[in-house]
Amino acid sequence: MQALTHTSQFQQSNDFNNIVLERRSVKVYDPEVKISREEMTEILSKASRAPSAINMQPWRFLVIDSAEGKEKLAKLASFNQTQVQTASASIAIFYDVNNIEYIDEIFSKAVELGYMPQDIMDMQMQQLKPYYANVTATELHNMNLIDASLVSMQLMLVARAHGYDTNPMAGYDKEKIAEAFGLDSNRFQPVMLISIGKAAKEGYPSYRLPVETTTTWA
Numbered sequence: 001m002q003a004l005t006h007t008s009q010f011q012q013s014n015d016f017n018n019i020v021l022e023r024r025s026v027k028v029y030d031p032e033v034k035i036s037r038e039e040m041t042e043i044l045s046k047a048s049r050a051p052s053a054i055n056m057q058p059w060r061f062l063v064i065d066s067a068e069g070k071e072k073l074a075k076l077a078s079f080n081q082t083q084v085q086t087a088s089a090s091i092a093i094f095y096d097v098n099n100i101e102y103i104d105e106i107f108s109k110a111v112e113l114g115y116m117p118q119d120i121m122d123m124q125m126q127q128l129k130p131y132y133a134n135v136t137a138t139e140l141h142n143m144n145l146i147d148a149s150l151v152s153m154q155l156m157l158v159a160r161a162h163g164y165d166t167n168p169m170a171g172y173d174k175e176k177i178a179e180a181f182g183l184d185s186n187r188f189q190p191v192m193l194i195s196i197g198k199a200a201k202e203g204y205p206s207y208r209l210p211v212e213t214t215t216t217w218a
């Protein structure tokens, strides 16, 4: 069985409490700080360890890290100008409507790597193919949004472990983003935009509803 590796030349912190409790949505970044594509690949790869329904991993990332890309994005980013202009990169998260195309790869790789016995794969495939053939568009949309939201949260925490800050954003032109960057807008459905970089100005602390308000015990 292939082991997952945990070593990194980039990761800066493994302090879980700091990563989670000190995360703030950061709006202003140091524009001089670049994140190499090698490090960004590692960040995206760690974020992609997020769970997803049937392990289908429907998320797709558009990393906008070039000057031209940022200029194009700024036009679509309504009131979130500072984030997209100063961040090292902005990552547009999409989900892939045609993600089912990867089901054979996902399952057969799991068998090849020794993560899943062949007979379990065969059994699951037998159940899943008719499920996907009959699932409604709304059900699929909801499932994909949940999965893409989980990867987004994980991405923001991985970014913190790498010494960066983020801001999730819904304020951008979701109708135009895919096409503006040459992606098929029917296939790639927008989820959120996340800026990532070194904070130049700290994010504000924010109130959380107490657990007594948000929780029911049974």
Ligand SMILES: Cc1cc2nc3c(=O)[nH]c(=O)nc-3n(C[C@H](O)[C@H](O)[C@H](O)COP(=O)(O)O)c2cc1C
Residues within 6 Å of the ligand: 023, 024, 025, 026, 027, 080, 167, 168, 169, 170, 171, 172, 192, 203, 204, 205, 206
């Ligand atoms: C889906 C989503 C969309 C958001 N959209 C924006 C946005 O467009 N612009 C912005 O400045 N912050 C945006 N935020 C950030 C929230 O305002 C922020 O997460 C919240 O106030 C809590 O603050 P914190 O992230 O610093 O803990 C968004 C957050 C989420 C989860």
